[in-house]
Amino acid sequence: MATGFEEGSAWREQLSALVDGELHDASSLCAAWREDSQVRATWHAYHLIGDVLRSDDLAGSPARDALLLARVRERLAREPVVLAPAGRLETDAARDRRPMWRAAGAVAAGFVAVAGVYTLMRPAADAPSLSASLPDVPVVARADSFPPAGASQVAPFLVTSEPSLRLVRDARLDAYLAAHKQFAGSSAIGLPVYARPTVDSSPSDGR
Amino acid sequence: MSGNDADAPLVERVKRGDAKAFEMLVVKYQRRIERLIGRMVRDVDLVPDIAQETFIRAYRALPQFRGDSAFYTWLYRIAVNTAKKALMELKRDPIVAETARAARDDDEETSRVENELTDGETPDAVLASKQIAAAVNFAIEGLSEELRQAITLREIEGLSYEEIAEMMNCPIGTVRSRIFRAREAIAQRLRPLLENRSGERW
Numbered sequence: 001m002a003t004g005f006e007e008g009s010a011w012r013e014q015l016s017a018l019v020d021g022e023l024h025d026a027s028s029l030c031a032a033w034r035e036d037s038q039v040r041a042t043w044h045a046y047h048l049i050g051d052v053l054r055s056d057d058l059a060g061s062p063a064r065d066a067l068l069l070a071r072v073r074e075r076l077a078r079e080p081v082v083l084a085p086a087g088r089l090e091t092d093a094a095r096d097r098r099p100m101w102r103a104a105g106a107v108a109a110g111f112v113a114v115a116g117v118y119t120l121m122r123p124a125a126d127a128p129s130l131s132a133s134l135p136d137v138p139v140v141a142r143a144d145s146f147p148p149a150g151a152s153q154v155a156p157f158l159v160t161s162e163p164s165l166r167l168v169r170d171a172r173l174d175a176y177l178a179a180h181k182q183f184a185g186s187s188a189i190g191l192p193v194y195a196r197p198t199v200d201s202s203p204s205d206g207r
Numbered sequence: 208m209s210g211n212d213a214d215a216p217l218v219e220r221v222k223r224g225d226a227k228a229f230e231m232l233v234v235k236y237q238r239r240i241e242r243l244i245g246r247m248v249r250d251v252d253l254v255p256d257i258a259q260e261t262f263i264r265a266y267r268a269l270p271q272f273r274g275d276s277a278f279y280t281w282l283y284r285i286a287v288n289t290a291k292k293a294l295m296e297l298k299r300d301p302i303v304a305e306t307a308r309a310a311r312d313d314d315e316e317t318s319r320v321e322n323e324l325t326d327g328e329t330p331d332a333v334l335a336s337k338q339i340a341a342a343v344n345f346a347i348e349g350l351s352e353e354l355r356q357a358i359t360l361r362e363i364e365g366l367s368y369e370e371i372a373e374m375m376n377c378p379i380g381t382v383r384s385r386i387f388r389a390r391e392a393i394a395q396r397l398r399p400l401l402e403n404r405s406g407e408r409w
Contacts, residue, residue, distance in 0.1 A: 016387035021213025022368050030228045040409035045394045047235045050362040052343040058238045059336040062401045072262045
């Protein structure tokens with residue numbers, strides 16, 4: 001019986017383990033999903049097999065499956081943000097995450113517009129007040145590029161599916177928001193973070 | 208996240224901002240979700256739209272998903288709610304409902320045939336589905352006993368690798384390998400049916 005372990009097929013066995021939730025680090029396969037249509041086709045085939053084993057009427061048609069994915073993918077690209085956990089936090093908020101996400105959602109709602117690049121504020125002018133000096137920045141970030149949260153601050157951040165934009169904190173915005181104390185009394189929101197696109201010469205790590 | 212949820216690795220990645228991991232979940236559950244919606248909604252043409260809406264709503268709500276239930280249970284509820292909402296909107300908009308009804312009445316003959324097609328697709332698509340089902344069932348019969356048992360325990364009984372290892376009295380690594388080889392053997396038969404003429408579909 002052929003084992004099928006030809007050169008370079010180790011990823012297939014890993015993908016099979018991921019199908020069953022028995023592969024704990026999915027990062028390289030998720031990265032491969034983006035780049036490699038064979039990975040996508042194999043993932044689809046493995047799941048189709050499972051579905052059909054359970055029920056013939058889930059056989060569906062590949063064309064239909066591909067069409068739905070294309071439509072969802074297109075809509076995902078237009079989705080503004082997905083707020084993600086900011087990692088391990090030392091604050092009160094860490095013990096009760098739910099209000100943090102709602103509050104952070106309010107922050108995000110105030111800052112975002114649709115379609116890829118999010119204008120934070122009006123373009124900077126040479127004005128003395130902080131509010132006028134805020135730069136026109138896109139509010140996007142990579143989940144893995146956030147600064148570590150300090151003991152007294154929570155840093156929720158905004159994430160999109162666009163991996164090439166990196167997170168950069170701007171002290172002027174931090175100062176502006178702290179000064180306005182919009183979120184005073186809430187331990188959940190210290191300072192929101194945002195980013196501007198940088199010319200990123202380092203390769204995307206696939207996350 | 209529930210330790211028993213096979214979707215945990217991917218859900219965690221989505222929560223960290225990996226939208227592609229969400230696409231992987233879409234591909235995993237799209238057939239089941241479409242079947243569920245198809246049972247709730249008489250007009251099969253609505254199913255893809257409602258399915259699409261379901262997945263987007265799930266994506267948006269994912270930050271609030273804390274793993275109290277399995278991911279699929281949560282997704283299932285969203286699908287049900289989305290379908291109900293769509294049905295209510297149809298009822299509320301008389302023009303839409305009337306147009307749909309008129310189209311159906313004008314086309315009694317065709318619609319009777321279409322009702323026989325569980326997913327409203329063309330005869331070609333239905334044939335493709337039947338071929339796929341036949342290929343999978345034929346392939347699984349051709350597997351060795353070990354491979355067939357491993358994949359059956361996993362896909363039909365839903366056992367974990369550890370549980371299967373216990374039942375089959377072999378190491379977990381062997382379970383993983385057997386399930387993989389079973390899948391690949393079946394996939395070999397399926398691939399000609401899945402590839403379209405222009406090459407990659409995905």
